[in-house]
Amino acid sequence: MTAFRTAALAAASLALLSTTAAQAQGGYPDKAIRLVVGFSAGGPTDVVARAFAEFATRSMGQPVVVDNKPGANTILAAEAVASAPPTATPCCWAPPTTP
Numbered sequence: 001m002t003a004f005r006t007a008a009l010a011a012a013s014l015a016l017l018s019t020t021a022a023q024a025q026g027g028y029p030d031k032a033i034r035l036v037v038g039f040s041a042g043g044p045t046d047v048v049a050r051a052f053a054e055f056a057t058r059s060m061g062q063p064v065v066v067d068n069k070p071g072a073n074t075i076l077a078a079e080a081v082a083s084a085p086p087t088a089t090p091c092c093w094a095p096p097t098t099p
Contacts (some may be wrong), residue, residue: 032063034090036081038074049093066093 035053039045046068053064069077074094081092 029060029062029089031089032065033060034084034088035064035066035093036077036090037066037068037093038070038077039068040070041068045093045095052093 033056035049035056037046037049046066050066053066056064067080069080074092077094078092081090084090
């Protein structure tokens, strides 16, 4: 029974410490978000992405910048997001299907 109590106390302590550490972190996102769109500016995908960016900016309090990277059936946009530095906050905007 003592081993069970020790394990329970250790688990409770770990849970308490992990929630305290999570609260000590700053809010996310803490800088501008780059929304990479795989289509040219002015098209329907871009219009919807810009409307979403405006909504997200108001909701999160951080600017959401739309960056159009057309070409290669959205592969260029996906590569731009994948090769971003770890400190960046990029997001890829692509429709669920491509015609």
